Amino acid sequence: MLKILKYSFYDLMRSRWSYVYFAFYLLLGVVLLFLNNDLSKAVITLMNVIIVLVPLIGTIFGVMYYYNSKEFTELLLAQPLKRSSIFLGQYLGVAISLSMSLILGLGIPFIFYGLFKSTAIWDFSLLLITGTFLTFIFTALAFNIALSNENKIKGFGYAILLWLFLAIIYDGIFLMSLIMFEDYPLDKLSLIGTMLNPIDLSRTLILLKLDISALLGYTGAIFKQFFGTNFGLIVSICMLTVWVVLPVFRIIFKAKKKDF
Amino acid sequence: MKIKMLSFIALFLVSLLHAQTVEVCEGCMYKTLNEGIQAAKDFDTIFVKKGTYKEYNILVDKPLTIIGENYPVIDGEMKGEIITIVSDSVTVDGLFIINVGTSYTEDYAAIRVKRSKYFVIQNLVLEKLFFGIYLEKAQHGKVFHNKIIGDAVEEYNSGNGIQLWYSKDIEIEHNYVEHVRDGIYLEFSDHCLIKNNVSANNLRYGLHFMFSNDDIYQDNTFENNGAGVAVMFSKKIKMYNNIFTENWGTASYGLLLKEINDAEIQGNTFIKNTIGINIEGSNRINYLNNNFINNGWAIKVRGACYTNHFTGNNFLYNSFDISYNSNINDNVFDKNYWSNYTGYDLNKNGIGDIPYRPVKLFSYIVNRTPETIILLRSLFIDIIDFSEKVSPVFTPDNLLDYNPKMKRIEW
Numbered sequence: 001m002l003k004i005l006k007y008s009f010y011d012l013m014r015s016r017w018s019y020v021y022f023a024f025y026l027l028l029g030v031v032l033l034f035l036n037n038d039l040s041k042a043v044i045t046l047m048n049v050i051i052v053l054v055p056l057i058g059t060i061f062g063v064m065y066y067y068n069s070k071e072f073t074e075l076l077l078a079q080p081l082k083r084s085s086i087f088l089g090q091y092l093g094v095a096i097s098l099s100m101s102l103i104l105g106l107g108i109p110f111i112f113y114g115l116f117k118s119t120a121i122w123d124f125s126l127l128l129i130t131g132t133f134l135t136f137i138f139t140a141l142a143f144n145i146a147l148s149n150e151n152k153i154k155g156f157g158y159a160i161l162l163w164l165f166l167a168i169i170y171d172g173i174f175l176m177s178l179i180m181f182e183d184y185p186l187d188k189l190s191l192i193g194t195m196l197n198p199i200d201l202s203r204t205l206i207l208l209k210l211d212i213s214a215l216l217g218y219t220g221a222i223f224k225q226f227f228g229t230n231f232g233l234i235v236s237i238c239m240l241t242v243w244v245v246l247p248v249f250r251i252i253f254k255a256k257k258k259d260f
Numbered sequence: 261m262k263i264k265m266l267s268f269i270a271l272f273l274v275s276l277l278h279a280q281t282v283e284v285c286e287g288c289m290y291k292t293l294n295e296g297i298q299a300a301k302d303f304d305t306i307f308v309k310k311g312t313y314k315e316y317n318i319l320v321d322k323p324l325t326i327i328g329e330n331y332p333v334i335d336g337e338m339k340g341e342i343i344t345i346v347s348d349s350v351t352v353d354g355l356f357i358i359n360v361g362t363s364y365t366e367d368y369a370a371i372r373v374k375r376s377k378y379f380v381i382q383n384l385v386l387e388k389l390f391f392g393i394y395l396e397k398a399q400h401g402k403v404f405h406n407k408i409i410g411d412a413v414e415e416y417n418s419g420n421g422i423q424l425w426y427s428k429d430i431e432i433e434h435n436y437v438e439h440v441r442d443g444i445y446l447e448f449s450d451h452c453l454i455k456n457n458v459s460a461n462n463l464r465y466g467l468h469f470m471f472s473n474d475d476i477y478q479d480n481t482f483e484n485n486g487a488g489v490a491v492m493f494s495k496k497i498k499m500y501n502n503i504f505t506e507n508w509g510t511a512s513y514g515l516l517l518k519e520i521n522d523a524e525i526q527g528n529t530f531i532k533n534t535i536g537i538n539i540e541g542s543n544r545i546n547y548l549n550n551n552f553i554n555n556g557w558a559i560k561v562r563g564a565c566y567t568n569h570f571t572g573n574n575f576l577y578n579s580f581d582i583s584y585n586s587n588i589n590d591n592v593f594d595k596n597y598w599s600n601y602t603g604y605d606l607n608k609n610g611i612g613d614i615p616y617r618p619v620k621l622f623s624y625i626v627n628r629t630p631e632t633i634i635l636l637r638s639l640f641i642d643i644i645d646f647s648e649k650v651s652p653v654f655t656p657d658n659l660l661d662y663n664p665k666m667k668r669i670e671w
Contacts, residue, residue, distance in 0.1 A: 041577065041599060052639050171640035178632050179625070186631040194634055203637060211636055214556025214579035216508050217534040218630045224510075 004076070004089025005096075007096045008069070012097040017064075021057065021098065025105025033113050039120040043127060046106070047206045050131045051199055052167055055138040058098060062142025065094050067152050074260055087143070087255040095139040097130045106131075109260070123209050130202035133240045137198045140161075141245035155197045166199050174200075187222045195235075198243045205236045263555040281340040285309035293326070293334065294318050308332045308355065320345045320352075328354035331385065336360050336370075338388075343371040346479040351380040367419060370393035373401060381406065385597070391419035392440065395427045395449075403432045410440035412463050420468075421459070424449040432457060439463075443485065445590040455479055463540070465490040465516075469497060478502065482514070488533070491523070501527040504536070513538040514555070517545070525550060527671070535560050539568070548572055548671045557583050557623070566590040572669050573614040574600060575618070579636060582659070591657035593618065598667040605666045616664040621648035 012018050032042045063113050066073075069090065110124060142159055143218065149155040174193050178186055192254040194200045207215060207228060215227045262630045282304055283289075284296040292315055296306045302322045312344075316339045320326070333356045336342040340361040343352065348524040350373075354573040369391035371378050375398065382404040386392045395401065403422060412418030421437035424430060427449045434459045435442040443459030443466045446452060454477035460467035466482035467489040469475065478500035482488035488504040490513075491497055497520065504514030514533035517523070520542040530536035536555040539545075540562040547570045552558035558578040559570075568591040575581045576599045595611075603612040608615040622641050626633050635641050647653060 044577065048637065048639075048642070059431060168640050168643070171635055171638045175625070175635055175640065178635075182629040182631075186629075190631045190634045200635075200638070203633065207636055210577075211556065211579040213508060213532050213534050213554065214636065215633060217510060217512075217556050218633050256386050 002089070004081075004086055005092045008065075008232065009091045009097055010057070010071075012065070012093060017061065018097055018101055021061075022105045023102040025102055026109060026230060029106045029109035033109055039110075039118045039124075042110075043120050043123045044210060047127055047210070048202075050102075050127060051134070051203050052208075052210055054102065054131050054134045055167060055199055056163050058095075058135045058138030059142040059145075059163050060156075061098060062091075062094055062139040063146045063155050063159045066143055066146035066154065077260055081256045083254045087147075088248070091139060091143050091251060095136045098135045098139065102131050102135060103128050123206075126206060126209055130205055130240075132199065133244065134202055136242070136244045137247065140244060141258065143251050144247050144254065146165025147251065147258060166197055170197050171200065187218075191226060195239050198240065201236055201239055201243070205233065205240075208232055208236075279303045279305065282306045283309065284313075286311050287570070293371055297322075297324065297326075297475065300324055303349075309530070315373040315612065316340050317343050318343045320347060320350050322347050323349035323476055325351040326353065327351075328356070331356040331470075333358060338362065340372075341366075341368040341372060345373045345376055345379060346373070348376050349378045350376065352382070352384065354383045356385045356387075357389075358387045360386075360391070362390045362417060364417070366390050367394065369373045369419070369423075372396060374604045375399040377401070385409075389419065389440070389642045391423055393423070395422075395424045395430060397425070398427045398430065400429045401427075401431070403430065403435060405434040406436070408435065408437045408440065412440050415441055415463050418463060420445040421462070423447075424452065424472075427452070431455070437466075442466075443482075444468070445474065446470065448472060448617040450474050452476075457481075458483070460484055462486065466584070468492075469494045473497070476500070478604070481505075482507070484508070485512075487511070487513040487516050489514070490518070491520050492516075492518040494520055495522075495523050498523070498524045499526070499528060503529045503531070504533060505529075505531045507533045509534060514647070517542045520545065524548075529553070530558070534595060538562065539565050541565065543567055543641055545569075546571070546671040547612070549669065550574070550575065552581075554578065556580065559583070561585070563592070568592070569594070571595055572671070573597070574668055580620065580623045580626075582618040583627065584619050584656055584659070585624075585627050587652075587654060589659040591659075593659065593661040594671075595663045597667065597669050598661065601666075603664065610666050612664040612666055615651055617655075617660055619659055620645045621654055623653045 032045055036042045144156050145158045194204050261580045278514045282296050282300045284306060285292055290296040290299055292310060293313055294315055300306055305325040308328045310332050312333045312335055312339055314335045316336040317647040331354060334342055338359050338361045340362060341355055349589040360370045361367045361368045369384045370389050372394040376394050377399045379401040381393055384406040386408045386474045389410055393403055408421040418441040421440040422444045424446045428451055430452045433456050438460045441461045441463050445468045447470045452475045460483040464484040464486045469491045473495040476498040479505045484506045488507045503601050504598045507514050512532040515533045515537045517587060518540045521544055526548045531553045534556045536552045536558040538560045541564040543566045545568045550556040550573045553576045555578045557580045558575050560583045563585060570593045572595045598616050601612055601616045605612050622645055
């Protein structure tokens with residue numbers, strides 16, 4: 001597995017797309033800091049960008065990589081190798097190289113701007129952690145989609161739909177249902193609704209840092225326990241881990257049964 | 261020679277005033293403060309030496325100066341009120357007063373001033389108290405540099421740190437009040453000055469006005485109280501350069517205004533409060549040069565607020581800048597700096613070319629269904645906020661800052 005991981009990682013490192021991705025984040029970080037002159041404001045803007053763009057790039061890139069390297073995968077399958085190690089190696093190769101572009105691309109401008117001397121360092125590192133989690137989650141989801149669909153066009157379609165659903169439509173449905181059932185106690189429902197969507201989950205994680213004073217304005221014991229203590233942070237990170245583990249298991253499961 | 265002359269003059273003056281000193285200590289003629297007061301004549305000075313005096317119901321009924329040396333302890337043993345002042349021109353200085361009795365029928369205080377004028381209460385330390393300093397129909401007094409540390413847990417069985425009732429022209433300066441119900445409470449008290457105090461960790465309010473007019477409070481710090489300052493049913497209050505921080509919770513405000521008219525709110529800083537200022541039924545108030553930083557809601561307008569002016573304030577990184585619960589607006593927002601402003605300034609005059617709309621649709625939704633707060637900063641919410649911005653339906657149509665500043669305002 002490690003060998004395959006290494007191959008796909010180096011393959012990706014040499015590819016143009018990794019550089020484009022890296023350059024994009026580098027540019028984003030530089031421009032944000034240049035225009036804002038303020039680290040904490042830049043972190044807020046960055047959060048909006050990360051929770052929307054990282055999943056999109058993760059899904060598209062994952063699907064694209066799978067379809068592109070299909071011939072190489074088939075070649076590997078002919079060798080005496082475990083299927084799980086082939087696919088896991090490829091998955092980790094993509095996810096790690098994407099996370100690296102993200103961390104380096106955003107980290108370098110912020111470090112030059114004096115991140116270590118600033119109080120925003122915890123907010124920023126939380127941002128990078130959630131970004132990495134999102135990359136791992138959405139690359140895994142993309143591999144799932146690609147494994148289940150032989151047709152490239154269909155696969156891309158589903159991938160974009162998945163992103164659109166989790167990033168925007170889900171919140172719309174969520175908001176409508178909260179307003180519809182406003183006569184009932186909703187704090188449990190709203191927390192569960194958040195847990196079921198990795199984008200919402202990472203958004204909440206960042207809210208805990210940025211908007212804690214607003215979140216505590218709501219009357220509700222469960223909300224208060226969730227947001228007022230470290231409980232919320234721990235639960236969110238656990239749920240994000242579950243969100244990584246489940247799709248990865250499905251990759252292994254699906255890869256074992258699939259005919260090539 | 262000079263010293264001799266001076267001391268001679270001093271002696272002469274002292275004998276002229278017939279003022280003498282009385283000493284209270286364990287080995288002295290007077291073993292308790294009460295005995296000392298009874299023995300003293302008008303305008304005498306009583307020195308209380310270091311030690312513990314178990315006394316309560318001490319009545320000061322003549323103009324005296326009571327000075328504690330090295331903080332003598334007056335222990336009330338939870339039996340009732342400790343010092344009651346009923347005479348004019350009394351000074352109390354440097355005592356450590358503990359164990360005030362708790363009662364559900366009477367407001368026992370560590371030190372109470374009743375219908376007196378020209379008093380000075382300074383350098384006291386009060387602990388384990390019910391009410392701290394209680395001024396009742398008092399006038400022209402000074403409460404200076406006291407430290408009040410309570411241990412209040414529930415609102416119903418705790419008292420206030422400094423309480424004014426029908427008092428006028430009182431100066432309250434450099435006090436530190438924590439862990440009581442209301443840090444400083446003014447009821448029917450006019451023309452008072454409250455300056456440079458710190459009021460923290462109180463159950464209800466850091467500072468509380470009720471039916472009190474023409475008061476000034478400035479340069480105070482209010483931290484982590486149930487609500488920082490509550491100003492209710494009062495007129496012409498001036499609020500300058502105070503700091504309101506970390507008043508967190510479901511009904512927590514930095515500043516709560518209820519039925520307030522003609523006030524001035526200038527140069528204050530609101531940091532990390534759930535609600536910076538909560539306004540209800542307040543008219544003709546000028547908000548000038550205040551900082552609102554990292555609050556949940558910088559300003560929440562509940563209704564019946566007319567002709568208020570918000571000018572030259574900084575709104576920085578608040579989750580919501582302004583929240584309204586209706587779409588009617590009669591207040592003016594002008595020349596503020598909004599960190600959420602996304603416009604441009606092509607003619608470079610420091611003022612944004614397109615007006616800023618500080619009320620978002622989402623704040624309206626959160627008012628209706630509070631649980632939706634969990635969707636804060638979601639892309640979907642940004643989209644509906646944008647569409648509301650383009651054509652307002654639920655939020656006040658005319659609520660605009662026509663001259664949003666491009667840079668943070670300094671003063």
